[in-house]
Amino acid sequence: GAVVSQHPSWVICKSGTSVKIECRSLDFQATTMFWYRQFPKQSLMLMATSNEGSKATYEQGVEKDKFLINHASLTLSTLTVTSAHPEDSSFYICSATRGGTEAFFGQGTRLTVV
């Protein structure tokens, strides 16, 4: 099946710094990728939709200036958490669709802000 890869799998950063998370579709072109956040024992919450070559669409309540999304190519989307704070600590997951109705998910990135 199609593969979506995230990097890094986990990251620890100091409060106030920025962290970039990469999401790559390894064997297909993804014009649209999606970013989710998941807190412990909770479900996935859609943060934003990343569109290649255009601005991302953010869900209500998600700060676009804090969570910068760039989708510069058909195989790569990045999420940058700017000026991270402990409350941003979470599990971030990306997904992509290869047309059709099936979404493929990355393995997730565990962000811990200390």
Next chain:
Amino acid sequence: LAKTTQPISMDSYEGQEVNITCSHNNIATNDYITWYQQFPSQGPRFIIQGYKTKVTNEVASLFIPADRKSSTLSLPRVSLSDTAVYYCLVAGERGYSTLTFGKGTMLLVSP
């Protein structure tokens, strides 16, 4: 988007068949039903997808009644490694840009 309702948790034993039912009363004509499995600290993994009647693959079966207002994921002969959270999602092809996850069902398989 059709909202889904699943049991919060289920318990089973190794070797048993497990059926998880999802309610989606407001499913639209062009909506598909997809089930995902998620282990702790991993991204969701696709299990099965269907539109109507029955779909079977190497890991599960999906039963969808004629009115499509619910669906049942059937896992035959579960093992300890099937302990995970299972999500039922409903969305049309264009609606996959806004996949909305419900709370999911935490399946615990015991020896």
